[in-house]
Amino acid sequence: AQSVTQPDIHITVSEGASLELRCNYSYGATPYLFWYVQSPGQGLQLLLKYFSGDTLVQGIKGFEAEFKRSQSSFTLRKPSVHWSDAAEYFCAVGGTGGYNKLIFGAGTRLAVHP
Amino acid sequence: EPEVTQTPSHQVTQMGQEVILRCVPISNHLYFYWYRQILGQKVEFLVSFYNNEISEKSEIFDDQFSVERPDGSNFTLKIRSTKLEDSAMYFCASSSGDSKLFFGSGTQLSVL
Numbered sequence: 001a002q003s004v005t006q007p008d009i010h011i012t013v014s015e016g017a018s019l020e021l022r023c024n025y026s027y028g029a030t031p032y033l034f035w036y037v038q039s040p041g042q043g044l045q046l047l048l049k050y051f052s053g054d055t056l057v058q059g060i061k062g063f064e065a066e067f068k069r070s071q072s073s074f075t076l077r078k079p080s081v082h083w084s085d086a087a088e089y090f091c092a093v094g095g096t097g098g099y100n101k102l103i104f105g106a107g108t109r110l111a112v113h114p
Numbered sequence: 115e116p117e118v119t120q121t122p123s124h125q126v127t128q129m130g131q132e133v134i135l136r137c138v139p140i141s142n143h144l145y146f147y148w149y150r151q152i153l154g155q156k157v158e159f160l161v162s163f164y165n166n167e168i169s170e171k172s173e174i175f176d177d178q179f180s181v182e183r184p185d186g187s188n189f190t191l192k193i194r195s196t197k198l199e200d201s202a203m204y205f206c207a208s209s210s211g212d213s214k215l216f217f218g219s220g221t222q223l224s225v226l
Contacts, residue, residue: 041219042220043118043217043218044207046215046216090156092157094213094215100213100215101147101159103159105156
């Protein structure tokens, strides 16, 4: 079965601290992996994606993610969190090809303390 | 940057009423999607649309739901007879076929 697990429902970090959000997936074929961010009352904004190649991918807003095939994981990181990063973060997996249905994890809500 | 536009941002309706949620995908995109997110739950796939027909639909997308691309720019989701459990945030998304989906800001549907 295709699924995405985000084990942390809520995470709180201090501003300036590093951030790591975990994601594990189950997918029968070669996956495309995504991290989206949702600020309150907003839509889903794509942070970064992994299709193939280098397992460390860079995204917007200083985020990066590491893909580990052996662990079926796609971990999102940021070296220094800003208060504006407080939001909900969703990991998603999809297939290759033109049509791509995404399967989302339940999300991790990030709170940032000043 | 081009974006997916959804209207209205909020929709309140009475149970049993029909609602139409509207979306304007990015202009050169070919693949269109509707997702929904019930409060506190994960984002769920409803339906995908390509070449003027449904590519795939989930179990949620029953006979009460329909999608249409009435012209070259709009993509609509119709719920024929709304139920309380249809209350959710509905997201439209589009893609050019490179597997990268762009999402709109959503329509918050409240069924009373």
